[in-house]
Amino acid sequence: MYGLMQQRELLISGLIEFAQKNHADTEIISRRVEGDIHRSNWAEVGKRSQQIAHALKRMDLAVGSRVATLAWNGYRHLELYFGVSGTARVLHTINPRLHPDQLAWIVNHAEDEVLCFDMTFLPLVQALHAKTPTVKHWIALCDTHQLPKDSGIPGLQSYEGWIGQEDSAFDWPQFDENTASSLCYTSGTTGHPKGTLYSHRSTLLHAFGAALPDVMNLSATDSVLPVVPMFHVNAWGLPYSCAMVGAKLVFPGPAMDGKSVYELIEQEHVTFAAGVPTVWQMLLSHMKPLGVRFSSLKRTVIGGSACPPSMIHAFKQDHGVEVLHAWGMTELSPLGTLCSLKNKHMSLPLDQQMKIRLKQGRSFFGVDLKILNDQGQLQVHDGQSYGDLYAKGSWVINKYFKQAQSPLIDGWFPTGDVATMDEDGYMQVVDRTKDVIKSGGEWISSIDIENIAVSHPSVAMAACIAIADPKWDERPIVVVVVKPGLVLSKEELLAFYVGKTAKWQIPDDVIFVDAIPIGATGKILKNKLREDLLKREAP
Numbered sequence: 001m002y003g004l005m006q007q008r009e010l011l012i013s014g015l016i017e018f019a020q021k022n023h024a025d026t027e028i029i030s031r032r033v034e035g036d037i038h039r040s041n042w043a044e045v046g047k048r049s050q051q052i053a054h055a056l057k058r059m060d061l062a063v064g065s066r067v068a069t070l071a072w073n074g075y076r077h078l079e080l081y082f083g084v085s086g087t088a089r090v091l092h093t094i095n096p097r098l099h100p101d102q103l104a105w106i107v108n109h110a111e112d113e114v115l116c117f118d119m120t121f122l123p124l125v126q127a128l129h130a131k132t133p134t135v136k137h138w139i140a141l142c143d144t145h146q147l148p149k150d151s152g153i154p155g156l157q158s159y160e161g162w163i164g165q166e167d168s169a170f171d172w173p174q175f176d177e178n179t180a181s182s183l184c185y186t187s188g189t190t191g192h193p194k195g196t197l198y199s200h201r202s203t204l205l206h207a208f209g210a211a212l213p214d215v216m217n218l219s220a221t222d223s224v225l226p227v228v229p230m231f232h233v234n235a236w237g238l239p240y241s242c243a244m245v246g247a248k249l250v251f252p253g254p255a256m257d258g259k260s261v262y263e264l265i266e267q268e269h270v271t272f273a274a275g276v277p278t279v280w281q282m283l284l285s286h287m288k289p290l291g292v293r294f295s296s297l298k299r300t301v302i303g304g305s306a307c308p309p310s311m312i313h314a315f316k317q318d319h320g321v322e323v324l325h326a327w328g329m330t331e332l333s334p335l336g337t338l339c340s341l342k343n344k345h346m347s348l349p350l351d352q353q354m355k356i357r358l359k360q361g362r363s364f365f366g367v368d369l370k371i372l373n374d375q376g377q378l379q380v381h382d383g384q385s386y387g388d389l390y391a392k393g394s395w396v397i398n399k400y401f402k403q404a405q406s407p408l409i410d411g412w413f414p415t416g417d418v419a420t421m422d423e424d425g426y427m428q429v430v431d432r433t434k435d436v437i438k439s440g441g442e443w444i445s446s447i448d449i450e451n452i453a454v455s456h457p458s459v460a461m462a463a464c465i466a467i468a469d470p471k472w473d474e475r476p477i478v479v480v481v482v483k484p485g486l487v488l489s490k491e492e493l494l495a496f497y498v499g500k501t502a503k504w505q506i507p508d509d510v511i512f513v514d515a516i517p518i519g520a521t522g523k524i525l526k527n528k529l530r531e532d533l534l535k536r537e538a539p
């Protein structure tokens with residue numbers, strides 16, 4: 001027997017319809033490529049996304065065609081999120097920080113037909129367009145008068161020229177909620193990038209889940225700053241969740257340095273921000289010498305790579321900002337866990353609460369996690385025993401785009417992370433499977449070693465990698481960037497480890513470098529670091 005309720009498909013157009021109607025004057029603020037601040041609101045975003053819908057129809061673009069973006073976080077990108085997906089075409093957000101050859105590979109693999117780009121990326125597009133035959137329309141995210149005269153890109157149009165004359169009322173089509181909505185490729189540190197193709201249903205369920213009080217706790221009282229790029233797993237779904245709850249959105253554009261981010265937070269009374277640890281490191285380093293504080297920021301989600309405890313402490317103690325440590329992956333839309341406390345933790349002393357907050361957190365309704373030991377059996381939940389982490393759920397990948405074989409094992413997605421789980425379901429990432437250091441048959445977590453290093457007052461950044469060892473197989477070494485103007489010796493740093501970790505886990509060596517290579521999504525590139533170090537040693 002069926003229930004007797006209305007069937008309304010879970011569609012992305014429903015989100016913008018809702019926000020446009022119910023939160024019309026809630027602001028959408030963007031720092032533009034030109035450096036100025038642009039002010040819009042949900043009503044405008046709604047109207048302009050309907051203009052996009054008309055413009056796409058005029059291009060005669062089939063349902064399911066891919067419309068790509070090479071763009072920063074901003075209002076035009078947001079409009080494309082709704083205009084493209086709302087009409088059952090697929091928004092393919094591309095990470096512009098990838099190597100040009102990889103970019104061309106991705107565009108060709110996705111068979112993108114339209115490519116919209118911020119003017120910052122004009123040189124990139126000029127190098128790309130001859131290698132990407134499927135792209136029929138090139139659109140620069142600017143005004144018509146800002147279009148370059150001789151770009152060399154055939155038929156280049158401006159975004160404002162493209163949508164400007166269109167009607168701002170469009171009847172959003174209704175279709176199956178399992179229809180593809182957006183596409184995001186993993187950065188592919190090994191092999192070719194792989195595409196995760198989200199559906200309207202997975203996107204909406206993820207948006208519901210992310211907004212829950214124990215997750216991001218988003219509401220119409222929030223002013224939300226996604227520093228995490230809209231080309232990186234849809235800015236962790238924030239554009240969708242914010243439309244769902246009617247939150248104000250504040251976009252940093254290309255300016256993600258500490259000074260610009262701090263100014264934007266203060267000017268726009270940001271209450272909630274989200275990004276990877278490297279961005280927050282830049283922000284805190286900017287603020288510390290100036291002795292400035294946040295006047296509105298309450299919570300910040302930090303994820304994408306392990307958030308060092310020292311950063312959680314700095315936010316809490318120096319600024320009264322609650323850090324929500326989160327773990328996720330492109331293949332998980334991306335949220336897998338977020339660290340918030342339970343009722344029984346509220347009476348614990350602060351230092352014990354902090355111990356919990358340092359973990360990557362617990363899953364919430366919609367994602368299920370399991371950890372298997374070396375024998376493929378369920379690992380005990382004691383917070384100590386580790387194993388391979390698997391996920392399944394309503395917004396977890398089933399198959400990669402254009403790959404016949406599913407990556408699932410018995411219906412579960414292998415995340416490639418090694419983790420522990422405690423009795424209360426709090427998961428802690430020990431390492432990525434390929435980064436864990438195996439010394440004398442025991443495992444050393446490179447994350448733990450890095451966290452200790454960055455808690456030293458003179459260390460700006462640290463990466464722990466393995467070196468081959470004839471006796472122990474592998475031993476850890478730590479590569480360190482010292483804060484400007486400070487000095488640190490190898491002996492001092494190694495002495496700092498004593499008492500903070502088991503003796504045999506203390507790195508064998510410290511290598512000081514000027515910079516550590518950071519990848520397209522703000523994570524340390526350990527492969528590149530290993531190569532660089534080998535090159536250094538070669539002469």
Ligand code: ADP
Pocket residue numbers: 185186187188189302303304305306307325326327328329330331334360415416417429431432521523
């Ligand atoms: P890519 O490898 O393309 O950067 P993702 O951005 O999807 O792909 O990265 C997912 C991986 O990032 C996870 O499998 C995990 O190793 C790492 N990660 C994400 N969040 C955290 C976190 N809070 N702590 C530790 N590692 C994390």
